[in-house]
Amino acid sequence: TSQPVASPTSAARSFLARAGKLLIDGRFVDAAGGQTFASVDPGNGEVLAQVAEAREHDVDLAVAAARRALDGPWGRMSPSERGRLVHRIGDLISEHAEELAELESLDNGKPYTAALGVEVPLSADMFWYMAGAATRLNGASVAPSVPYMPGQEFHAYTVREPVGVVGQIIPWNVPLLMVAWKLAPALATGNTVVLKPAEQTPLTALRVGELLHEAGLPDGVVNIVPGFGEAAGAHLAAHEGVDKIAFTGSTEVGKSIVRAASGNLKRVSLELGGKSPNIVLADADVDAAIAGASLGIFYNQGEVCSAGSRLYVHESQFDRVVEGIAQHARSIKVGYGMDPESEMGPVVSREQHDRVGHYLGLGREAGGGATIAGGHLMDRAGYFVEPTVISAPHADHPVVREEIFGPVLAALPFSDLDDLARQANDTVYGLAAGVWTSDLSAAHKLARRLKAGTVHVNTYHVFAAELPFGGYKQSGWGREKGDEVLQQYLETKSVVVAL
Numbered sequence: 001t002s003q004p005v006a007s008p009t010s011a012a013r014s015f016l017a018r019a020g021k022l023l024i025d026g027r028f029v030d031a032a033g034g035q036t037f038a039s040v041d042p043g044n045g046e047v048l049a050q051v052a053e054a055r056e057h058d059v060d061l062a063v064a065a066a067r068r069a070l071d072g073p074w075g076r077m078s079p080s081e082r083g084r085l086v087h088r089i090g091d092l093i094s095e096h097a098e099e100l101a102e103l104e105s106l107d108n109g110k111p112y113t114a115a116l117g118v119e120v121p122l123s124a125d126m127f128w129y130m131a132g133a134a135t136r137l138n139g140a141s142v143a144p145s146v147p148y149m150p151g152q153e154f155h156a157y158t159v160r161e162p163v164g165v166v167g168q169i170i171p172w173n174v175p176l177l178m179v180a181w182k183l184a185p186a187l188a189t190g191n192t193v194v195l196k197p198a199e200q201t202p203l204t205a206l207r208v209g210e211l212l213h214e215a216g217l218p219d220g221v222v223n224i225v226p227g228f229g230e231a232a233g234a235h236l237a238a239h240e241g242v243d244k245i246a247f248t249g250s251t252e253v254g255k256s257i258v259r260a261a262s263g264n265l266k267r268v269s270l271e272l273g274g275k276s277p278n279i280v281l282a283d284a285d286v287d288a289a290i291a292g293a294s295l296g297i298f299y300n301q302g303e304v305c306s307a308g309s310r311l312y313v314h315e316s317q318f319d320r321v322v323e324g325i326a327q328h329a330r331s332i333k334v335g336y337g338m339d340p341e342s343e344m345g346p347v348v349s350r351e352q353h354d355r356v357g358h359y360l361g362l363g364r365e366a367g368g369g370a371t372i373a374g375g376h377l378m379d380r381a382g383y384f385v386e387p388t389v390i391s392a393p394h395a396d397h398p399v400v401r402e403e404i405f406g407p408v409l410a411a412l413p414f415s416d417l418d419d420l421a422r423q424a425n426d427t428v429y430g431l432a433a434g435v436w437t438s439d440l441s442a443a444h445k446l447a448r449r450l451k452a453g454t455v456h457v458n459t460y461h462v463f464a465a466e467l468p469f470g471g472y473k474q475s476g477w478g479r480e481k482g483d484e485v486l487q488q489y490l491e492t493k494s495v496v497v498a499l
């Protein structure tokens with residue numbers, strides 16, 4: 001399905017030519033030691049840009065700049081001014097939608113159409129939504145009862161203050177959106193930031209770094225340090241000068257973040273892996289369920305932490321639903337992200353390609369199950385994978401248990417609702433779930449029973465800025481988005497005055 005590919009537009013080309021720096025204290029600089037790494041186009045394996053690689057010393061400089069910035073004009077800015085600045089960042093993202101979508105597609109591999117149609121607008125919206133929060137960080141007035149001070153009157157209130165210097169470590173699957181989910185609430189609440197993008201996809205974060213400057217953000221408020229997880233990332237997570245770390249990535253690395261953060265007991269929020277159940281009841285609208293379950297697993301090449309990667313279908317509809325999704329999978333146009341015809345791009349890297357290939361092999365070899373659609377890596381340049389539907393041999397098979405982070409759906413039939421609820425919750429993860437039914441009570445009853453941070457009913461992948469997002473169990477700590485994320489970036493101070 002190889003198609004002629006448009007060469008980068010002049011805006012993207014000119015950014016690629018100047019992209020390779022760290023953003024520290026308002027300036028784009030080389031790494032102190034001069035190291036760089038290659039950002040690779042997963043659609044053809046070619047190098048897009050050499051990017052400065054932050055190591056320990058660079059991270060130290062970025063943390064120091066963020067600390068200084070807390071006491072500068074940023075710390076004195078009124079909430080309303082801060083809110084307008086955050087809003088302006090959303091405007092600039094929106095004004096540069098095409099360029100950002102192109103950089104995102106080149107760097108990550110995803111279809112340009114998805115980046116432009118879904119992820120850039122969601123990113124801008126996150127800033128617009130959070131802009132309003134800046135002026136609503138109110139405390140409360142409190143009436144204390146103090147039994148051992150009889151007769152004493154008090155005036156007491158709470159104040160909400162920024163946590164301080166925040167380290168943010170983000171993944172490669174939706175890089176721009178992760179920048180938005182992280183920066184918007186941190187800035188709305190008045191913190192300063194050291195952001196480490198994933199080594200696979202540093203480009204849109206760096207472009208946003210330029211836009212922050214254009215928006216008028218004071219120097220040092222946001223510092224961007226592309227680099228590797230074990231070096232820049234681990235150092236940031238362990239840093240004594242960092243007050244909070246916000247991490248999105250794998251559950252395994254999340255655990256190492258917690259260990260690293262324990263040195264100074266910095267605050268930690270984590271958005272980790274998932275193996276989310278998508279459940280089709282017997283009375284579901286079958287066509288809607290097929291379309292929704294397909295979106296749930298195949299959007300963004302399946303590289304979504306909340307992908308609906310386990311499909312449970314009532315046995316009376318199992319063949320029909322699974323065959324419908326398989327047909328859809330076979331019809332997906334897999335191709336280079338910048339090709340406007342492409343509906344699915346390559347996975348992000350050779351490593352990820354190998355990883356998905358390993359699970360495809362396990363799926364093909366399993367006795368008792370069957371690969372209904374796809375099942376192979378594609379034999380062409382770039383890291384392409386066939387959209388795959390596997391009728392799982394049993395509930396304990398690795399394709400059912402483990403997060404694959406690729407376009408691979410494991411389907412299982414069920415007959416009994418209690419048993420289904422137990423199976424759906426029988427996972428170390430708890431990020432999301434889907435329920436497809438025309439029975440309102442059944443939907444709400446299941447929503448109550450599912451141990452998941454988001455339950456979709458007759459829809460999937462709704463990422464509105466207003467809705468809190470995060471995980472039960474080993475899918476994470478805390479929530480992002482919505483008003484809930486604000487408390488992750490604030491300390492509460494009680495002030496009590498004897499009258």
Ligand code: ADP
Nearest residue numbers: 170171197198199228229230233234249250253
């Ligand atoms: P994946 O395995 O899907 O690439 P990771 O969890 O490894 O996901 O990566 C998510 C982010 O975490 C990336 O920015 C990566 O560089 C970073 N990272 C990886 N290992 C560590 C680590 N030990 N400490 C801190 N950050 C890390």
